[in-house]
Every structure is written in structure tokens, then in C-alpha cells.
Amino acid sequence: MAPKTPNKKGTAVVTKKQNQEKTKQALPVSEEVAATNMENMGHPEIYPLVLTTKTQEIFNCRVDEDVTDKQPYKLIKKADIIADFINRAAVSDFYPVKKLVQEYPGDELLLVYDKDFKYGLNFYLVSTEEAKENYLKSPEEQEEQEEPREYKEPSPEDTYIYKPPVSKPWVSLGSEKEIEEETVKESTKPITYMISRKRGQFGAPFKFSDQNASSVKDAYIECTAYPDKNFTLKHLEKEVGMQVIPKVNDTSTQTRWVYPKNATTQYYPREFSEEEKETIGQSKPLIDFLNNMSISVEIALQQNEIMNTFIDDWKSLAEDEGTFGDKTDTHLKEYQSFTDLHNLTEKMITCVSWHPVIYGLIAVSVAVRFSFEERVQFSGKLLLQPSLILFWSFSDPIHPQLMLESPDDIFCFKFCPNDPNIIAGGCINGQIVLWDISAHAERIENIKTGSTRIKKATLKPMFLLEPESNKETMYIRHCAVSSIESGHRKVITDIHWLPGTFEINRMGSVFENRSGISCQLVTCSADCTICFWDIRTQRTTTQQTDKKKEEVIEVPFDVPPTFLHLDLSWKPLCRLRLSKSETTLDHCPTKVSLNDDDASYRTQDKTLPPIKVVKAGESPYYNLEGGMANHLKPIEDFCTKFFVGTEEGEVIYTDWKMERDPDTGRLVPKKPVSLYAVHDGAVHTVQRSPFYKDIILTVGGWNIAIWKEGVMSGPLLQSSCAPKRFTSGHWSLTRPGVFYIGREDGNIDIWDLLEKTHEPAQSQSICITTITYIKPWTFSAKQQFLAIADFYGTLHILEIPWTLSHPSTNEAASMSHYFEREVKHLEYVEQRRLIREQEKKEMQLEMEKKKTPPSCRCYHDANLNFLGK
Amino acid sequence: MTEVEETLKRIQSHKGVIGTMVVNAEGIPIRTTLDNSTTVQYAGLLHQLTMKARSTVRDIDPQNDLTFLRIRSKKHEIMVAPDKEYLLIVIQNPCE
Numbered sequence: 001m002a003p004k005t006p007n008k009k010g011t012a013v014v015t016k017k018q019n020q021e022k023t024k025q026a027l028p029v030s031e032e033v034a035a036t037n038m039e040n041m042g043h044p045e046i047y048p049l050v051l052t053t054k055t056q057e058i059f060n061c062r063v064d065e066d067v068t069d070k071q072p073y074k075l076i077k078k079a080d081i082i083a084d085f086i087n088r089a090a091v092s093d094f095y096p097v098k099k100l101v102q103e104y105p106g107d108e109l110l111l112v113y114d115k116d117f118k119y120g121l122n123f124y125l126v127s128t129e130e131a132k133e134n135y136l137k138s139p140e141e142q143e144e145q146e147e148p149r150e151y152k153e154p155s156p157e158d159t160y161i162y163k164p165p166v167s168k169p170w171v172s173l174g175s176e177k178e179i180e181e182e183t184v185k186e187s188t189k190p191i192t193y194m195i196s197r198k199r200g201q202f203g204a205p206f207k208f209s210d211q212n213a214s215s216v217k218d219a220y221i222e223c224t225a226y227p228d229k230n231f232t233l234k235h236l237e238k239e240v241g242m243q244v245i246p247k248v249n250d251t252s253t254q255t256r257w258v259y260p261k262n263a264t265t266q267y268y269p270r271e272f273s274e275e276e277k278e279t280i281g282q283s284k285p286l287i288d289f290l291n292n293m294s295i296s297v298e299i300a301l302q303q304n305e306i307m308n309t310f311i312d313d314w315k316s317l318a319e320d321e322g323t324f325g326d327k328t329d330t331h332l333k334e335y336q337s338f339t340d341l342h343n344l345t346e347k348m349i350t351c352v353s354w355h356p357v358i359y360g361l362i363a364v365s366v367a368v369r370f371s372f373e374e375r376v377q378f379s380g381k382l383l384l385q386p387s388l389i390l391f392w393s394f395s396d397p398i399h400p401q402l403m404l405e406s407p408d409d410i411f412c413f414k415f416c417p418n419d420p421n422i423i424a425g426g427c428i429n430g431q432i433v434l435w436d437i438s439a440h441a442e443r444i445e446n447i448k449t450g451s452t453r454i455k456k457a458t459l460k461p462m463f464l465l466e467p468e469s470n471k472e473t474m475y476i477r478h479c480a481v482s483s484i485e486s487g488h489r490k491v492i493t494d495i496h497w498l499p500g501t502f503e504i505n506r507m508g509s510v511f512e513n514r515s516g517i518s519c520q521l522v523t524c525s526a527d528c529t530i531c532f533w534d535i536r537t538q539r540t541t542t543q544q545t546d547k548k549k550e551e552v553i554e555v556p557f558d559v560p561p562t563f564l565h566l567d568l569s570w571k572p573l574c575r576l577r578l579s580k581s582e583t584t585l586d587h588c589p590t591k592v593s594l595n596d597d598d599a600s601y602r603t604q605d606k607t608l609p610p611i612k613v614v615k616a617g618e619s620p621y622y623n624l625e626g627g628m629a630n631h632l633k634p635i636e637d638f639c640t641k642f643f644v645g646t647e648e649g650e651v652i653y654t655d656w657k658m659e660r661d662p663d664t665g666r667l668v669p670k671k672p673v674s675l676y677a678v679h680d681g682a683v684h685t686v687q688r689s690p691f692y693k694d695i696i697l698t699v700g701g702w703n704i705a706i707w708k709e710g711v712m713s714g715p716l717l718q719s720s721c722a723p724k725r726f727t728s729g730h731w732s733l734t735r736p737g738v739f740y741i742g743r744e745d746g747n748i749d750i751w752d753l754l755e756k757t758h759e760p761a762q763s764q765s766i767c768i769t770t771i772t773y774i775k776p777w778t779f780s781a782k783q784q785f786l787a788i789a790d791f792y793g794t795l796h797i798l799e800i801p802w803t804l805s806h807p808s809t810n811e812a813a814s815m816s817h818y819f820e821r822e823v824k825h826l827e828y829v830e831q832r833r834l835i836r837e838q839e840k841k842e843m844q845l846e847m848e849k850k851k852t853p854p855s856c857r858c859y860h861d862a863n864l865n866f867l868g869k
Numbered sequence: 870m871t872e873v874e875e876t877l878k879r880i881q882s883h884k885g886v887i888g889t890m891v892v893n894a895e896g897i898p899i900r901t902t903l904d905n906s907t908t909v910q911y912a913g914l915l916h917q918l919t920m921k922a923r924s925t926v927r928d929i930d931p932q933n934d935l936t937f938l939r940i941r942s943k944k945h946e947i948m949v950a951p952d953k954e955y956l957l958i959v960i961q962n963p964c965e
Contacts, residue, residue, distance in 0.1 A: 269897075271905075277899055280893070286955060289952045289957070292952075297880060297957060297959055298880065300937065301880070301884075301886065301961055304885065305884050310941065311964075
């Protein structure tokens with residue numbers, strides 16, 4: 001609407017402009033055109049004109065003379081223009097705007113030279129006074145602005161000069177028409193209704209009633225709906241949005257929420273009282289029932305006894321599940337061997353013990369290989385060298401990991417079963433030595449990973465190495481030693497930790513052990529005594545110990561104070577002297593085997609709590625209470641008997657409980673229960689089987705013997721004399737019928753009782769000298785090692801093959817059967833012996849009868865009666 | 870010794886027998902060789918099982934009836950001899 005009309009005007013203007021441009025310099029040709037204004041450009045007061053040169057002369061607005069760039073406008077009097085109209089009529093250039101001029105209110109019109117043809121023609125006329133004023137003002141302002149602009153030019157152009165918005169008159173561009181069209185105007189005046197009630201009816205009681213609307217006339221006015229055609233539109237096209245959704249289903253349920261309450265029930269079974277049971281028990285129906293039913297029940301029982309119908313024959317036919325390794329390989333394989341190359345004197349290994357927890361760690365006690373005379377001779381030299389227990393690890397065969405120092409050569413030592421950082425050892429001079437290696441526990445734990453060894457890369461030849469520089473092993477001093485006067489007088493031959501389940505008081509009575517850990521030791525020594533020791537502080541302090549404490553012995557700073565209370569003042573709790581009643585020579589015990597002794601052997605025993613390597617400071621041994629035997633509960637029915645092997649080759653079964661001697665009133669050890677001189681040399685192994693608590697193996701001299709505790713008639717098995725002396729022995733840890741015997745020629749005999757009982761099943765040569773100690777150890781189901789120590793100080797580690805480490809399916813059952821048979825055999829032999837004695841006596845009597853005259857018969861008869869009983 | 874005691878003793882003396890007990894129709898033990906708590910437990914459980922077994926047999930064939938019930942487990946075998954009014958329960962360890 002709006003754009004339409006200006007287009008026409010615009011085209012007219014354009015065409016006119018084109019014509020005018022052509023004829024600009026030509027003679028003026030006046031044309032009849034309507035007055036056009038520049039409404040389309042937003043300036044309706046501007047009327048472009050063409051002024052010819054003649055007109056310019058008349059009005060003194062010649063281009064570039066009167067009207068210049070600086071002053072492009074000229075005020076022309078209205079009267080002059082009207083005069084021009086009269087003079088030239090249609091020729092006048094002002095003719096198109098004649099009407100405008102005539103209607104012009106003011107006297108002077110503004111004529112502006114449009115140099116740039118901004119409005120299409122070279123001149124334009126401003127038709128309103130306001131615009132004239134504006135125009136006149138604006139160039140003045142421009143001139144004014146130009147001056148300050150020129151003045152401001154030298155100032156930096158970066159600063160932005162804020163010009164506040166100047167309010168300009170609103171110029172209509174046609175938008176007010178649109179707004180007018182959009183506004184909503186009320187077409188009609190709104191009607192006002194006022195509804196009121198009669199005053200009298202306000203607050204009056206009212207009564208509502210129902211009535212049918214249709215019954216009363218004019219009670220309602222109805223506006224029924226009717227279809228109006230005006231509003232029926234046919235919807236031809238409709239935009240609908242679609243979306244695919246999964247099928248949804250709305251359902252609802254209602255649950256009954258019940259307040260949750262705790263409820264309990266308790267019941268007890270219905271039972272009959274005793275009388276009721278009696279009466280029912282005697283009733284006839286029960287008797288009949290039992291008579292009838294017992295037959296079928298007995299048949300069923302017998303069926304089971306005859307044969308187990310559910311045996312899987314295939315399964316029992318097969319041996320073990322997949323065997324690991326070659327089955328025919330029965331040889332012990334050499335795994336590693338350790339020798340201490342730094343010490344110069346010849347040493348022998350006296351005792352070997354595997355670390356109960358850490359894999360690959362084995363401790364060895366070494367002693368100098370001197371006889372008694374040589375010891376006396378070289379005693380000065382011996383004092384300078386430390387006696388050691390060496391800790392070897394599989395990862396390093398040259399350097400021992402730890403070296404425990406002791407005052408003299410150790411002949412036996414044991415790890416504490418509850419805390420593997422505590423080691424007790426027995427010396428050649430009769431002292432017990434205790435070590436606490438908790439401070440180094442972490443070091444030896446990490447040996448396998450090799451994290452603690454720094455200088456492993458450089459391997460210098462052995463003779464260049466100095467004993468102290470290249471290795472990190474440290475000498476660890478002992479923690480405590482027993483008192484020299486009150487301990488043993490001669491070499492301690494055996495030492496054991498008592499298990500943590502019981503403890504012993506001074507009399508030898510057994511009490512329960514509150515702490516649950518082993519805190520007592522038993523030692524036997526060549527001075528014919530067996531002593532029990534307690535590692536806790538003893539409450540009774542005699543004057544002798546007070547005197548001793550005056551001489552304060554300085555303890556090196558790196559020794560842990562665990563057993564400081566015992567150092568040099570440790571006395572045995574109870575001492576047992578093994579005396580023979582007939583002669584003054586006493587038994588000289590070499591090895592001792594107590595009940596429950598082998599708790600530390602069974603590494604896979606699940607009933608025992610697992611032994612962990614205890615960190616320093618956490619060990620229960622730091623806070624041991626003193627002997628509180630008075631308050632502890634005694635254990636009844638405890639078997640206080642034990643086996644002792646002596647140096648003469650006897651095996652003694654005796655009791656450690658003391659009894660009061662009726663004559664002297666002192667505590668005297670009981671007489672041994674049984675004594676057998678079975679071996680031809682010193683008994684060096686008395687060991688209980690790890691599988692059977694009451695089967696003991698004793699090895700000594702040239703033969704071995706197997707005993708059963710409780711069978712007093714003799715050994716179950718006694719081997720014949722071997723060609724070479726036996727020097728050490730040990731049960732196998734996994735096979736009940738196998739044990740290892742070491743000989744003095746460096747061979748190992750492997751006995752398998754299921755295979756042969758009269759000679760070893762296998763024999764293997766290990767080294768060239770006497771084997772002094774054998775100790776097997778199980779690390780896993782596949783790895784079992786045998787540590788063999790020899791007389792020259794070398795420790796050999798051998799791997800036990802599959803066949804020797806894995807028992808066959810019924811080996812345990814077969815072995816127990818074997819032992820039972822042997823027991824029965826012994827009983828039979830005993831019985832036979834009695835019978836034979838009797839027969840022999842009868843025979844003797846017969847013979848005597850024949851010889852002597854009949855007058856003495858009554859006497860013999862009497863004798864016979866007596867003997868025949 | 871009464872007959873009842875004799876019979877029970879004879880059964881108990883068989884090889885491998887761990888325990889014997891006589892229970893009435895409601896599951897209350899009358900005679901037993903085991904301790905009270907074990908007896909009560911066995912009696913209650915086996916009584917229910919016997920009832921179930923009997924009803925199973927009779928459901929399949931109403932003319933049939935349960936004569937003997939043997940339960941073999943890994944460790945031992947439980948034998949139940951049912952009657953109208955009593956149950957005889959024997960526990961045996963069949964193999965060594």
C-alpha cells in the first residue's frame with residue numbers, strides 16, 4: 001500500500017531525471033509535470049527543481065557564482081517568484097511548484113543548490129518554514145562543527161568522545177499506521193447494568209426449594225444450539241505433529257501397608273517325662289513293633305557291613321589325580337648348597353631349622369670341628385671367633401642374610417612357634433641363648449625380591465672380598481643368656497619350646513596357659529638333667545640375683561630389650577635329674593620328645609592360628625606377665641610322660657612330674673616307666689611322627705626303632721644293624737610311612753615302611769662326610785625340600801620328588817593298620833613268651849621228676865601248683 | 870533286662886552303629902542312645918520326612934505302604950523303620 005505509490009513516483013522521477021540529464025546543458029525545455037516532493041525519501045517538504053541558466057540569472061542563483069559549495073542556498077522572495085510566474089508563465093521553472101509557492105506562508109523561500117543531485121535535480125525548494133529554519137541552522141551548525149573539528153584534529157584519535165544522544169524530532173516513516181491498524185478499539189460503547197435488591201430483603205430468611213424448570217412458564221430461557229453454516233469450515237489441510245513412542249500402559253495397584261513389627265517365636269520340643277517313657281517302654285505295642293522291625297533293620301545293617309554298595313570302583317582304582325613330574329623319578333635332586341666361605345676354621349653344622357614363615361630362609365648353627373682336647377688346646381683362638389647361627393636364603397648362596405652371635409658354639413636351636421623372630425639356642429657350655437630379630441624381620445622378609453641388596457651387580461672374586469665390606473649382613477647379638485651357675489653344666493643337647501596350650505609350674509604340674517603363646521622351654525643336657533625354663537620374669541628373686549645386679553653389664557644399644565630381665569640371671573623353673581637307681585652314673589639324655597611337640601612341623605595345619613612374621617613392637621613377647629601359675633587352672637589328665645634318648649643308646653619313657661620322696665621329703669622325679677637299651681650308640685633322634693601322635697622314631701648307633709606310646713613291651717619295629725652308622729634321621733612330613741636316615745658316609749637312606757621294612761627303599765649319596773642333620777620342609781604342594789647338613793659345614797638343599805612327597809591314596813590307613821598289626825604282634829609275642837616260659841617250666845619239672853625219687857614229689861607238686869598259676 | 874532294652878542293645882552293638890532311637894507317632898523320642906538335643910533334632914526331622922515319604926508312596930498307589938526308609942549321606946546312613954505308632958531310627962557309619 002505504502003510502497004506502491006512511491007514506486008510510481010520514483011519511476012516518474014527517474015524518467016524525468018534521465019530526461020533532464022540529457023537536456024541539462026541544452027536549452028531549457030519546460031515541461032508540464034506535477035509537483036513532486038521527496039516524500040519517498042522522508043522529506044515531504046523538499047521539492048526538487050530544475051533551474052535553467054536564465055532563471056538562475058533572474059534570481060541571482062547562478063551556479064558557482066551566487067550559489068556555491070559554501071553557500072548552496074539562496075533565499076528567494078516569494079514576490080519575485082510570483083512575478084516570474086506572471087512574466088514567463090509556463091516557461092518559468094517554478095511553474096511546477098506554483099501552488100506551493102502561492103500557499104507558502106512566509107516571505108522567503110529557501111532554494112538549495114543540489115550539487116550532488118541528491119534529490120534528483122540540481123535545485124530543490126524547501127516548502128516549509130520549519131525545514132527552512134532547520135536547513136539554515138544546520139549548515140551553520142556544520143560550519144561551527146567544522147571549526148572545532150579542525151581544532152580537535154591534532155588531539156589523539158584514540159580517545160572516544162562521548163556524545164550524548166541528541167533528541168531529534170520524530171520523523172514518521174509510516175509505522176504509526178500499522179500500529180493504528182493493530183490496536184483494538186471498542187466499537188460500541190459498553191453497556192452498564194446495575195442490579196440491586198430491595199432493601200427490605202436484605203438479611204431476610206430464605207427458603208430454598210426445588211422445582212422443575214419446565215413446569216413453570218418462563219422460568220428459564222433457553223439458547224439452544226443450532227448448526228450455523230457460517231462456522232462450518234471444511235478443514236482441508238491440517239498440520240499434525242507425530243512422534244513414535246513405545247507402547248505405554250498405565251496401571252495402578254494398591255498395596256496394603258502394614259506397620260512392620262518384630263515378632264519372635266520360641267519353641268521347645270515336646271518330650272516325655274521319665275515315667276512316661278518307662279510306661280511306654282514297657283507297653284506291648286512297642287515290644288511287638290520292635291520285634292517286627294528289628295529284623296529288617298538288622299538286615300539293612302548287615303548289608304552295609306558286608307559291602308559298601310556305593311563305592312565307585314573306577315575312582316578307587318585310580319591313583320592320584322594328575323601327577324606332577326615324572327613318576328619314575330625317585331631321586332632327590334640337588335637344589336642348592338650353602339657354604340660359609342668367610343670363616344677360616346673348619347666348622348661343622350650342628351643344627352638346621354627352616355624359617356617357619358618366610359620362603360627360602362633356613363638357619364644353620366655352626367660349631368667348630370674340634371674334639372674336647374683340641375678345644376682345650378685352641379681355646380684362646382676360639383675365643384676370638386664368634387660362634388654364629390647363619391641365615392641363608394635361596395636367593396644368595398654366598399652371603400648369609402643374618403648372623404646371630406652367641407657366646408659359644410650352639411649345638412641346637414629352635415624358632416619360637418608363635419613368633420618366628422625369637423630364637424632359642426643351647427650352647428656347648430650349658431647356657432641357653434635367646435635372640436630377638438624383630439628389628440631385622442623386614443629385611444629378611446624382602447630378601448626374595450632382592451630389594452634390600454644394593455651391591456649385587458659387582459661380583460668380585462672371593463679372595464678379594466673382605467668379610468665385612470661387600471655384604472650387608474649384620475651380626476646380631478644375643479638378647480639374653482641363662483645364668484651360668486644355675487643352668488646346665490655341660491653341653492645342651494636338645495631344646496624345645498613347649499606349646500602354648502599349657503604351662504608347667506615348679507612341681508611339674510601342668511596348668512593351662514592363659515597367654516596362648518609358648519613361653520616355656522625344655523632342655524636336656526649332657527649333665528644328666530632335663531630343665532624346664534620360663535621366659536617370663538620370675539617373681540621370686542633371691543639374694544643371689546640382687547648381688548648380681550650390682551655389677552651392671554652394659555648392653556649394646558642395638559639389642560632389643562625383650563629379654564633383658566632374663567639376661568644372665570635366668571634360672572630354670574624345674575630340674576629333672578635322670579638318675580639310675582643302681583649306680584651313680586646317670587642317664588645322659590641326648591634328645592627329648594614331648595607330647596604335642598611337633599606343632600611347628602605341621603605348616604598346613606588349619607586348626608592352628610596362622611603364624612605371621614610379627615613386626616617389631618607387636619610381638620606378644622614384649623608384654624609377658626610373670627609366672628602366675630598359682631592362679632591358673634590345672635589341666636587334668638595331662639600326659640606328662642615323655643621319651644628320652646640317651647647317650648648309651650637307651651630309650652626311656654618317663655614322667656616329668658615330681659613326687660615327694662617319702663624318706664627325705666624332697667621333690668624327686670619319678671622312676672621311668674620303661675627303659676629299653678635298643679641302640680648300640682648314642683640316640684640322636686627321638687621324634688614323633690607328624691601323622692600319628694604316639695608313634696616315635698628313634699635312631700641311634702647302627703639301627704632304628706619305632707615305638708608306640710603306651711605299648712611297653714618293646715619297639716614295634718627294630719631294624720637290623722646297618723653297615724654304616726646312622727647319624728641323623730627325620731620323618732617325612734607328607735608321607736606317613738617314609739623317613740630319612742643320614743649315614744656317616746654321606747649317604748641318605750630313604751625308608752618306606754609300606755615297601756620294605758627290613759631295609760631302606762632307596763639310598764642316595766649326597767656328600768663325602770658324615771651327615772649331621774636332616775630337616776625336610778614343605779613350601780607348597782609341589783615343592784618340598786630336604787636340608788642336609790654335613791660335617792664339613794656345607795648345607796645341601798635337595799628337592800624331594802613327587803613320589804616321595806605325595807602319599808598314595810590309603811597310605812595313612814595302611815600305616816595305621818601296619819602299626820596295629822605290629823602291636824598285636826608284640827602282644828602275641830608276649831603271650832607266646834609267657835606260654836613258652838610255662839611250657840619250659842613244665843618240661844623242666846618233667847625232667848626233674850624223672851630224675852628225683854618219688855618221695856620229693858609232694859614238694860614238687862606244690863611247686864608245680866605255684867608255678868602253674 | 871527287658872526285651873526292649875535287649876533288642877535295642879543288640880542293634881546298637883552292630884558294627885558302625887552310631888546311635889539308635891525309638892520315637893512315637895508324634896515325633897517324641899521314647900528311647901535313645903544319643904544325647905538329648907541330637908535326639909530331639911533327629912526325631913523331629915525324620916518324623917516329618919517319614920510322613921512325607923509315606924504319603925508319597927500312598928499317593929502313587931493307595932494299596933502300597935512305606936516299609937523302610939534309608940538315607941545315605943556322605944558320612945553315614947540313617948535307617949528309619951516306620952510303623953503305625955512308632956519309628957525306629959538307626960544311624961550307622963557303613964564304611965571305615
